[in-house]
Amino acid sequence: MHCGACCAYFRVSFYWAEMVSGGGVVPDELTEPLTPFLSCMKGTNSKKPRCDKLVGEVGECVSCSIYEQRPSPCREFQQSWVNGIPNEACDRARAAYGLPPLTQVILPHSA
Numbered sequence: 001m002h003c004g005a006c007c008a009y010f011r012v013s014f015y016w017a018e019m020v021s022g023g024g025v026v027p028d029e030l031t032e033p034l035t036p037f038l039s040c041m042k043g044t045n046s047k048k049p050r051c052d053k054l055v056g057e058v059g060e061c062v063s064c065s066i067y068e069q070r071p072s073p074c075r076e077f078q079q080s081w082v083n084g085i086p087n088e089a090c091d092r093a094r095a096a097y098g099l100p101p102l103t104q105v106i107l108p109h110s111a
Helices: 072-076 088-096
Strands: 013-015 031-033 038-041 054-057 061-064
Touching: 013 072
Parallel strands: none
Antiparallel strands: 013 038, 031 038, 054 061
16 A cells, blocks of 8 residues: 555654664664664654655655665554454554555455
């Protein structure tokens, strides 16, 4: 999906070593420190979070401008019904933007 609700609803925090300075891939200048061990993506540590690297309009068409360099929470977050599994966090983020929860698509078996 390309709704972007998760990128504009949750704080994206991760272990500092995911940053370039720690041997990872997330550019340091796109993060801010939370604790001595945790950092977060800029824009996500506020009452109305929105990752600074999210491009586009939530619910319309969005993309991540650092997709290949995104941190583990972004890599691991699954939209609802991927592999047949619902994700309450996905539904909650979508609801915050007035978007309906995703539904499971069951494809008919071919004979």
